[in-house]
């Protein structure tokens with residue numbers, strides 16, 4: 001009754017969510033394997049093994065759009081090996097492969113999962129719907145049960161597992177080409193690991209004002225976050241986006257400046273230790289979850305904050 | 313080029329959603345709106361159709377209601393709509409939704425299918441990939457920019473760390489993020505014309521899909537409970553000294 005974890009390659013290493021999922025999987029079952037879609041397989045086998053995978057099935061993308069080929073190969077493999085469940089993260093490759101695998105094999109998917117458990121032989125996945133206000137537990141009857149989990153739902157902890165045994169799996173070429181890959185470097189600490197996150201929203205008023213956020217983050221040794229409104233306006237790259245369709249963060253302190261607190265943003269930061277919000281609208285929903293709310297103009301509060309921090 | 317756009321009608325997100333206590337399904341009001349997420353797909357489709365003398369057909373599954381959302385989409389400039397409304401489809405999961413949409417799109421014929429990356433109310437974020445697999449076409453997903461020339465469709469595909477440039481040839485499916493284009497607002501003329509545009513209403517059975525609803529889901533809801541929300545703390549009006557409260561809290565939390 002194995003549990004498999006799909007792991008896509010992010011900057012040459014297994015995606016952080018896949019390590020979180022492996023940690024969870026090994027608490028549920030002794031038989032855990034990973035399915036790795038990427039090229040740096042040797043390093044990956046070590047990391048995936050440490051996090052609980054005894055075997056890693058390796059799918060190699062080779063410059064083509066990999067999802068269709070990967071889903072096809074995975075379907076054959078799953079039919080031969082009959083895993084109880086396959087767990088995915090929410091990255092673009094995860095979603096592409098999970099969706100295609102589901103359609104190909106006729107199995108249902110639980111998306112946005114924040115908890116996974118086994119009740120005897122029964123797999124139960126929980127997710128939050130309606131913007132994280134309602135929790136739903138779903139019994140997954142299909143085999144393999146496909147669960148797409150939210151990042152940071154579980155904590156990644158390496159165990160003492162040896163490097164996983166690599167089993168290469170052949171896959172068909174994709175009907176599409178990857179011509180270029182670009183990394184949009186963001187400076188400063190990694191958003192998902194930072195202890196302090198300073199985020200800006202549309203309330204800042206313009207791309208140039210985003211400097212205020214950079215400054216505060218820099219002074220606090222924190223990372224820079226943003227809302228989708230700001231990313232869509234092109235003020236900062238997508239890699240800074242926090243929320244339902246962006247990153248999930250759990251820093252000790254989260255500062256939200258000029259952010260209304262739409263539920264799609266809040267699901268990505270509501271589990272932060274302390275939330276500080278600055279917004280000129282006293283009715284802004286962000287104040288409903290803030291430990292400290294300053295009703296005021298970001299363009300006066302932030303410069304003064306910067307001055308005070310610089311003076312220390 | 314025949315372009316199919318998946319567009320969903322949803323309850324107005326500005327009004328709180330209600331769950332039916334028995335079925336756990338979202339209560340759908342008569343008046344629904346076009347999912348904002350789908351305005352981007354419609355805009356991309358219109359731009360492609362304008363450049364390549366194409367047609368834009370909307371595909372929507374769910375309670376048709378007053379069709380307000382569909383009319384909004386037609387008012388932007390889409391040519392026609394196919395709405396699959398069937399009592400048996402209530403409570404359908406993503407896969408059933410994809411099966412229904414794929415069957416309707418296939419029946420109509422297509423060169424390109426366009427969808428959003430995730431719906432505002434359901435946000436499973438996999439219906440489009442399922443449709444692509446069912447139609448057996450490549451999928452260019454998470455487009456934040458696109459171009460179409462020499463018969464090739466090329467996008468900037470958003471990744472976790474940046475973007476990839478990927479390309480394929482139709483028939484294909486593409487999902488678009490909200491940063492990809494600026495959706496147009498319907499003009500008065502568009503709104504008037506939308507009233508005359510064809511809207512075809514069909515059932516799942518007419519598409520040859522028998523197993524629908526939660527029966528086909530392969531899963532069952534066992535519990536539904538409210539999520540405890542965070543408590544609000546101190547809220548103060550900035551009198552010029554608001555920053556000092558922030559400094560104080562940062563000190564308390566030992567960040568500085």
Ligand SMILES: Cc1cc2nc3c(=O)[nH]c(=O)nc-3n(C[C@H](O)[C@H](O)[C@H](O)COP(=O)(O)OP(=O)(O)OC[C@H]3O[C@@H](n4cnc5c(N)ncnc54)[C@H](O)[C@@H]3O)c2cc1C
Pocket residue numbers: 200201202203204205226227228229230241242243244245246247257258259260261262263264265268278279280281284296297298299348349430431432435
């Ligand atoms: C399917 C879907 C997925 C989404 N995913 C995400 C996501 O992942 N992340 C995300 O962030 N959003 C997401 N959104 C968008 C989300 O719904 C909101 O539109 C977005 O979060 C709003 O961003 P904002 O707070 O910057 O802007 P706004 O909502 O416009 O808020 C700006 C705020 O700034 C305040 N303000 C204005 N001027 C000042 C000033 N001078 N000083 C202080 N305050 C000021 C205003 O009072 C207002 O509260 C998603 C939406 C959908 C439909």
Ligand SMILES: Nc1ncnc2c1ncn2[C@@H]1O[C@H](COP(=O)(O)O)[C@@H](O)[C@H]1O
Pocket residue numbers: 318319320321349350353371372373374406409413426427428429430431434435436437438439440
């Ligand atoms: N019932 C539906 N009718 C039409 N399109 C849909 C429907 N459900 C999902 N879609 C499309 O699929 C995208 C992703 O939806 P979802 O998988 O529900 O998050 C949406 O943005 C729509 O374009």
